[in-house]
Amino acid sequence: MTSNRTKQDPATDHPALVLVPGHWLGAWAWDDVVPALRELGHAVTALTLPGLEPDDPDRTTHTLDEQAGVLADAVRRAAAHGPVVLVVHSGGNYPATLLLDRHPDAVTRVVYVDSGPAADGAIFDAALPDDVDEVPLPDFEVLAQKASLEGIDAAALQRFRDRSAPQPGPIMRERISLHDDRRLSVPTTIIASSFPSQVMMTMAREGHPMMAETARLTNLTLVDLPTGHWPMWSRPDDLAAAISKAAGD
Numbered sequence: 001m002t003s004n005r006t007k008q009d010p011a012t013d014h015p016a017l018v019l020v021p022g023h024w025l026g027a028w029a030w031d032d033v034v035p036a037l038r039e040l041g042h043a044v045t046a047l048t049l050p051g052l053e054p055d056d057p058d059r060t061t062h063t064l065d066e067q068a069g070v071l072a073d074a075v076r077r078a079a080a081h082g083p084v085v086l087v088v089h090s091g092g093n094y095p096a097t098l099l100l101d102r103h104p105d106a107v108t109r110v111v112y113v114d115s116g117p118a119a120d121g122a123i124f125d126a127a128l129p130d131d132v133d134e135v136p137l138p139d140f141e142v143l144a145q146k147a148s149l150e151g152i153d154a155a156a157l158q159r160f161r162d163r164s165a166p167q168p169g170p171i172m173r174e175r176i177s178l179h180d181d182r183r184l185s186v187p188t189t190i191i192a193s194s195f196p197s198q199v200m201m202t203m204a205r206e207g208h209p210m211m212a213e214t215a216r217l218t219n220l221t222l223v224d225l226p227t228g229h230w231p232m233w234s235r236p237d238d239l240a241a242a243i244s245k246a247a248g249d
Contacts, residue, residue, distance in 0.1 A: 014041040015085045015108060015247040016078040020071065022090025022115070024137045024164040026052050029089070033232045036240035042247065043081065045074050049095060051168040059168050060133045064176060067095035068102065075099070075106050085247040089113040090147075090229065091167075094124060094176055097183065097213075104182035111246045113239070114193045114229050116204070119213040120178040128173050134166035148194040151227040151234025160233075189221045189246035190214065191239070194229040197222035221249060 017037060021029040026048035034044050050070055051062035071086070078084045086107045088096040097118040100110060118124075128135070140149060140157060149157070192200050201222070204215040214220070223242050227234040 015083045016043040016081060017045070017243065017247060018071070018074050018078055018084060018086050019044060019046040020086065020088045020092035020096055021047070022092050023167045026163070026165065028163055030232055032236035033240045036237050037244060040240065040244040042244060043078065045078055047071070047074055049092070051171060052165045054163070054165045059166065060170055062168050062171060064095055064098055064171055064174050067171070068098035071095055071099045072103060072106065079106070083108040086110045087113065087243055088115055089232065090115050091124060094118050097178065098176060100183040100186055101178040101180050104180060104186055107186065109187040109189060109247065109249065111189045111191065111243055113191050113231065116190055116211055116214040117217065118176050121175060122209070123173060123175050125172040128169060132169045134169050135172060136166045137161065137164040148228035152230055156233040184216050185218050187219045188217050189223060189249070191223045191225050191242050193225045193227045193231045197224050221246065
């Protein structure tokens, strides 16, 4: 079944995968990874979060709560056929963390791709002015100062530019509120790509605001996949293999 928000496969004997893209991305961001995951035997649901459709006229009205609800619905549908693993890239961690806080038993594992859980009270971009309704994809020169573009060829960069959607400003300013520490016990794999997992864990233990919550996880596996911040384009087959292995742990 395919829609403009979800790309979903039939069930198999392997854990089902729900793929959550990061900022500016839709379900299309996983297109280079999904075929390999299918070959490895997984049913796959790739999502476009509310507010990330390129032509959404109501982009500024969407919330983290709504995005988490879409994730919950997708996981619920996938779980009708067996265990589900949630795969989360980059800024998709905020709605994913909210889902895990509300439904810590919904998935058998969460796999963060160059990302990690958000902390209670965190805001993705507290400095974003209140009058900014949406944040378009920056120039690549600017973006590369914050996230590595290593390994992405010119065609993939052009696709990124052409298909990206502005990130809803209100969601980037929204403070996440968490209540159930059972989320910290959900089996978790982090696939570190833009910097080594050892560096990431040092940042987590030192309280870096983007990584501090990772230090609180009680069942964590680390995987290194050296490349840039978007391994679904720079190393898609290797990323698929890493996701599949993590899903089977």
